[in-house]
Structures are given as structure tokens and as C-alpha cells.
Amino acid sequence: MQSLQQKASEWSGVDQTDAFAIDEINLFEKLGKQTFINLSTHFYNRVYDDEQEWFRSIFANSSKEDAIQNQYEFFIQRMGGPPLYSERKGHPALIGRHRPFPVTHEAAERWLQHMQQALDSTADIDSDSKTKMMNFFRHTAFFLVAGNEMKNPNQGVPPPCKHATSKTSTN
Amino acid sequence: MQSLQQKASEWSGVDQTDAFAIDEINLFEKLGKQTFINLSTHFYNRVYDDEQEWFRSIFANSSKEDAIQNQYEFFIQRMGGPPLYSERKGHPALIGRHRPFPVTHEAAERWLQHMQQALDSTADIDSDSKTKMMNFFRHTAFFLVAGNEMKNPNQGVPPPCKHATSKTSTN
Numbered sequence: 001m002q003s004l005q006q007k008a009s010e011w012s013g014v015d016q017t018d019a020f021a022i023d024e025i026n027l028f029e030k031l032g033k034q035t036f037i038n039l040s041t042h043f044y045n046r047v048y049d050d051e052q053e054w055f056r057s058i059f060a061n062s063s064k065e066d067a068i069q070n071q072y073e074f075f076i077q078r079m080g081g082p083p084l085y086s087e088r089k090g091h092p093a094l095i096g097r098h099r100p101f102p103v104t105h106e107a108a109e110r111w112l113q114h115m116q117q118a119l120d121s122t123a124d125i126d127s128d129s130k131t132k133m134m135n136f137f138r139h140t141a142f143f144l145v146a147g148n149e150m151k152n153p154n155q156g157v158p159p160p161c162k163h164a165t166s167k168t169s170t171n
Numbered sequence: 172m173q174s175l176q177q178k179a180s181e182w183s184g185v186d187q188t189d190a191f192a193i194d195e196i197n198l199f200e201k202l203g204k205q206t207f208i209n210l211s212t213h214f215y216n217r218v219y220d221d222e223q224e225w226f227r228s229i230f231a232n233s234s235k236e237d238a239i240q241n242q243y244e245f246f247i248q249r250m251g252g253p254p255l256y257s258e259r260k261g262h263p264a265l266i267g268r269h270r271p272f273p274v275t276h277e278a279a280e281r282w283l284q285h286m287q288q289a290l291d292s293t294a295d296i297d298s299d300s301k302t303k304m305m306n307f308f309r310h311t312a313f314f315l316v317a318g319n320e321m322k323n324p325n326q327g328v329p330p331p332c333k334h335a336t337s338k339t340s341t342n
Contacts, residue, residue: 003260004261004264004267004268005260005261008261016258016259016261017258019261020254020257020258020261023253023254023257023258082194083191083194086191086194087187087188087191087194088187089174089176090175090176090179090187090190090191090310090314091263091265091266091311091314092262092263093175093264093265093266093267093314093318094262094264094267095262095264095266095267095268095270096175096264096265096266096267096318096321097175097266099266099321139261140262143261143262143264147264147267150267150270151322
């Protein structure tokens with residue numbers, strides 16, 4: 001059976017080493033806190049205004065302000081800065097905390113489109129940092145798709161009901 | 172609804188600040204790699220020899236060597252050292268990776284007993300570091316119990332079947 005990280009590499013096209021090249025330098029020290037705040041603000045401004053209702057609705061139960069803070073605190077902690085996320089919320093537990101959401105291949109691709117545009121519209125992120133971050137985000141997005149599929153091994157098809165008397169349509 | 176970290180604090184008796192006091196100092200620099208290897212070796216020597224078959228069986232599908240390496244690499248990464256775990260396996264994803272296992276209250280307490288004894292039998296861990304680590308472990312163990320219960324919100328009771336014709340007993 002493929003591991004979570006094998007699936008993440010296969011689906012994202014980003015191998016493990018490139019995904020965690022963010023650890024080769026301290027991106028927090030290089031970019032600074034305000035850049036991370038700006039990035040997450042640009043990202044969620046796009047997400048909460050997404051024209052696709054199916055995607056926007058994934059975020060409907062959180063305020064945009066909370067979503068921004070959760071994200072930049074996690075990014076700062078993961079990329080060499082102080083453990084702001086854990087001080088406030090505990091372990092990142094990425095798969096566990098994404099459990100309520102339908103993290104499909106399509107949702108991962110749309111998340112990544114918004115993130116690429118957010119990176120491109122945030123000042124002071126050099127091209128090497130941008131590449132490292134996108135590789136990390138891309139691998140992580142599909143790691144979460146793999147985690148999501150683990151939650152529903154039957155891909156949403158309910159198990160047969162022992163009380164059923166007639167065959168249900170498959171189309 | 173209580174969050175994962177609220178449940179972890181309530182069940183463990185360790186509040187968030189004490190749980191993440193491990194981040195106030197760099198425990199990896201203070202203790203060194205070999206101490207973490209020794210700790211995990213002592214811990215899994217106990218676990219794989221546990222007289223209780225129900226507990227020992229949780230670990231039966233991994234080799235002791237793999238279990239030791241996974242644990243000390245995660246501890247080193249989380250406590251200020253190099254990201255050894257992520258380089259090899261990706262995100263810790265604590266809840267996701269514990270999904271296959273029955274992380275009950277009873278299992279958490281038994282894990283913690285073994286860890287307390289492993290800490291006590293590992294040389295060169297000063298008392299302040301030991302307290303910080305046990306608070307982190309205790310909070311984390313019950314964070315995983317909370318994650319485990321999230322996986323089975325109905326505690327194994329299947330949802331009602333729409334084809335059922337007779338009422339099922341509620342007791």
C-alpha cells in the first residue's frame with residue numbers, strides 16, 4: 001500500500017526532497033512576519049471571493065480573519081519562526097484538522113491556483129523562496145488529498161444496507 | 172463543540188501553555204541526539220515487552236527498529252533539532268498517522284506510563300526537561316485520543332438505515 005507521502009509525491013509531481021527544501025533555509029528570517037501576513041491575506045481575499053460556490057463554501061464556517069491568522073501562524077512556525085500556531089492551537093495535525101472538509105484533487109488544484117496568484121502578488125518574495133514554497137504547498141495539498149481519501153476508503157459510496165430489498169441504480 | 176486542544180487539556184490535566192513549554196528552550200541542543208535515541212529505545216523496549224497483549228498488539232505491524240527511528244526523529248524535529256522526520260516521511264500529521272490505531276484513554280495512560288519509566292531510566296535528562304517533556308507527551312497523548320474519537324463520532328454505532336422497517340432498540 002502506498003504511504004501518504006508516496007501518494008502526495010505521485011499526485012503533486014513534487015518529490016519529498018523538493019517538498020521539504022523549505023527547511024534548507026530559514027524562510028521566516030529571510031521574508032519576515034509581515035510578508036507571511038500579506039501572503040495569507042492575499043490568499044484568503046481570493047478564496048472568499050472565489051466565483052465557484054463549491055470551493056468558497058468549504059471555508060464558509062470560518063471567518064476570513066481567523067482563516068488568515070491560522071494560516072500565517074502555521075506557515076511562520078513551519079518555516080523557521082516562533083511556534084505561534086502551537087501556542088494558540090496545539091499540534092498542526094494537518095490531516096486531522098482538515099477532516100471536516102472535502103479535500104479532493106479538484107479542491108487541491110484550486111487552492112494551489114489561488115496560492116500561486118497570492119505569491120505572485122505579494123511583494124518581497126524572491127523567486128527561489130517562491131519555488132520552495134510552491135513545492136511545499138503543492139506536495140502538502142496532495143498529502144491532504146491522500147489523507148482525505150483515507151477517511152473515505154469507499155469514496156463516499158455507502159456500504160450495502162442489509163435491509164435493502166431492491167437494487168439501487170448505479171447511475 | 173470542544174476543540175481537539177480543549178479536550179486534550181481537559182483529559183490530560185495539562186494546559187496548552189504547559190504542554191508547549193518545550194518550545195521555551197531548545198531541548199535538542201540541551202540534550203543531544205543520542206539522548207533522544209536512548210529514550211526511544213528504552214520506551215519501545217518496554218512497549219514491545221509489555222505483558223498486556225492488547226497494548227503490545229497495537230505496535231505489532233511495525234518493527235521495533237522502525238518504531239524507535241520514527242519516534243526519535245519526530246521528537247528531535249519537534250524539539251528544536253533538524254527536520255529528520257519530514258525529510259524521510261513528510262508531515263508528522265499526528266492524528267492522520269495514528270488513524271489505524273485504537274488510541275483510547277486506556278492506551279494513552281499505558282503509553283504514558285512506559286514513557287515516564289523510559290524518561291526515568293535515560294541518563295542525562297535533567298528534571299526541568301523531564302517535566303516539560305512529560306507535559307508535552309501527556310497533552311499530546313490525549314490530543315490523539317480526541318482525534319481518535321473524532322474518527323468514530325458514533326462510537327461504532329452505524330447510522331440508521333433508510334430501508335429499516337422495525338425500530339431498533341436504543342438500549
